[in-house]
Amino acid sequence: MTLLHEPTERRAVSATDMGTPAVPGELTVEVEIDGVAVTVSEGTSIMRAAAEAGIDVPKLCATDSMKSFGSCRVCLVEIEGRPGTPASCTTPVAPGMKVATTSPKVDKLRQGVVELYLSDHPVDSCADGACELHAMAQTVGLTDVRYGQEGHNHLNIEVDASNPYFTFDPKACIVCSRCVRACDEIQGTLALTVEGRGFESLISASGTSFMESECVSCGACVQACPTTALQEKSIIELGMPTRTVKTTCAYCGVGCSFDAEMRGDELVRMTPSKEGGANEGHSCVKGRFAWGYATHRERITSPMLREKITDDWREVSWDEAISFTANKFKQLQEQYGVDSIGGITSSRCTNEEVFVLQKMVRAAFGNNNVDTCARVCHSPTGYGLKQTFGTSAGTQDFKSVEESDVILLIGANPTDAHPVFASRMKQRLRAGAELIVVDPRRIDLVRTPHVEASHHLQLLPGTNVAIVNALAHVVVTEGLVDREFVAARCEDDSFADWEAFIARPENSPEALESATGVPASELRAAARLFATAPNGAIYYGLGVTEHSQGSTMVMGMANLAMATGNIGRDGVGVNPLRGQNNVQGSCDMGSFPHEFSGYRHVSDDTVRVLFEDVWGREMRADPGLRIPNMFDAAVAGTFRGLFVQGEDVAQSDPNVNHVTAALKALDLLVVQDLFINETAKLAHVFLPGTSFLEKDGTFTNAERRINRVRPVMEPKTGKDEWQVACDISTAMGYPMAYDEASQIMDEIAQVTPTFAGVSFAHLDEAGSLQWPVNDAAPQGTPIMHVDGFVRGKGHFVPTPYVPTDEKANRKFPLLLTTGRILSQYNVGAQTRRTSNVEWHPEDLLEIHEADAAERGINDGDWVALNSRVGETHMRAFITDRVPQGVVYTTFHHPESGANVVTTENSDWATNCPEYKVTAVQIRPANAADPLRVEVAT
């Protein structure tokens, strides 16, 4: 019977699959497999021991990313002195064990098992060679199948094609449970199950279609599937890949490593890399599937110009675009002064692209008017951690969370914004760690399958500092300070000052209860839990930084970590979850107007001389304008020209009406991007950018991990992005040239001590490196401040709680806070141009039932959302995720324009906008009402 195909390709997952996970441990066992002696750690499966001896035991249900399961019965072996043929995946090695992975008996059994699988398996399911079952038939020497498909079978079950990215074809399913286990053990969502018993067993997305289920489309099940039952639609449409390029995801700050799988010059699949230090083989719906934007029909690949923003765009050559841009910038400087122009770097661009752009500003523009979009997200992290620890970065690697006993999660929603790290965190929580969530909104991690927070401190927006002060107050006043750590590692004087400050009655949970809305008893319990944990770790997001006291809060968390001795080892630390893929890198690269690369102030003579020597230009010693300052100066008429690299400030920055007015006031706005975004609609020059699939360079993720970004195709624009900055700089009179991106990294290493040991060659060899990388740490630094802080002794900073000026009042009685959703990314320029819009076609306003009822608003109604600076419209979503008095929305769609209503308020130290607190009012509205109404102030 012809039920066999000869496979042409095996799925990438099988290529280096050891069958079962590694077992850590120092005790070893020596065994003999097929006559080959091998020593492995105690508890290792026979299957893995065989793999380590170079012997591939046939398997179907086993894979090394999940616990052994023992379902398929293909991996049977014989063990000398033991009866039967046990499964090698579930049988651990024992001292002196002698194993035969092949024998006439075993071979016959395997053939029989595989033959039975094939008898209920569609013959055409592996036409493209994607099915491990057919490959296994070849491996076990099966040449014929004796059973036809006429009997009782599953071959008439319909395909579930509801998910935009993959199909589920139950006909091809062998119910090995790899998908169910992947959803459980890797992703932690538990959306899949096996329904029915015996022959009736079927994989089910909890009784509904994949699209309607709890599935988060991470793709772990698809990757795990050994047949074509779960398969990417791109593979079905385009065929199996023929080559692979290792690169790094361009979405969030987790920075997942991927194998970009190509068929010719076409990307057909992104498979998360098991070797990736950040993700270790996992991914989310964005990284694995949402890459179609790179070739979207709306992508612009040619430069364009126009004299006025009311003119039509005119496609021009690169030479004309660069000449126009350079001449106009020079003209503006001649007319309005050297400080009248500046640039904004992008956290979506590579380190090399960012470094060159800030160099263009400092050397060719001759000023320090360069800032980065990190201004509006994590600039308080830079300020706060530098003040307290001495460097502007998180302290841990992601893997560290596996050693945490209590996790304090503040103002972050990892399951939506950092999903791959969230999966890692959930694994640890399911293994017994406890969780404290500090958030006005009930995020998924408060209660999700097999995870429940011990405490949810549901504070009022804007009261973070009050919360962290109250937590620290309990630590200090209840004798929970780690005195030994503080004495050894921190400054005596600053600790004494802080201790006296924090012990004041006004910082007690009881005194702050009315401000925060958090019951004092709950807060005290949370403080005790964190302070007494062997390893307490703090993870935080933009719910910390995007406040009027964002920097104060970062310092408050650093104080708490130091006071409880939670710094300098695995399982602890202060960990910012960065929003965009290269927020850390763009900050590292000298994008802030007051700092050169490596966070060294421009007023430092020694540092300035270093740059002047290397760059051959005098450097300014005074800080330049920050992004909001640029906008204010543009409105005032003193700032006339701006280069925007890969950002959409007209959608992402607060008080959009003000931003728009500023951009319209410019004589020259140059935008480098993939698409005509909201900002580009106001530009005079559009310079087409490159997608991550075309870039050659590096991204640095939230754990300081420098990952290589490798091009899988030539730039569709005909020019690398860094080359464009070099050309403009050269045309302005400051020659700048590199033959390739690696030379830019070499220059970064030359002038940046924390990158001193970084090169493309070193990265290619090591896979990735976590800075600092230097003579003291040539292979990088996964955990920082191990023996001492970067600044020497840890510095405590008192953190008085100063309530924000943005308060609910009679006119605006609700507080709006904003955030992200899993399927979309920031302003949505990328994800809105993929099938991810099927999950989130529009931004919704989450509102509590009582607030909705009071205003006559029903679920799904259009509402007008207005603040003192603007008004916009969106649909209401009634939910108890938000407490009464608080509303929430996302900012992924320009049509809803959430930032039309956010205000000019910002962090006192860094001007990071106070996105998370806006006093608003809501009323029923018609969809047809005009959007984005500017409110006169």
Next chain:
Amino acid sequence: MSKQDLVRMVNQIAINQAYLSDDEAVDVVASHLTMFWAPAMLSDLVAAVDAGGADLNEVALRAVRQLQPV
């Protein structure tokens, strides 16, 4: 740059140093402005103060006075 924005920002910086003595706070605010504000902003702020009517709190006002002349 608008006087209103500059005054709001410098007052905010000063208020966040409330844990210090006034003299210490003045030094911290002045240092912060020098380290993080562009010269044009400092000039505008000083000019606003010189012109009178800038609603600065006491610490902020003393810090701005320390900056002169920019």
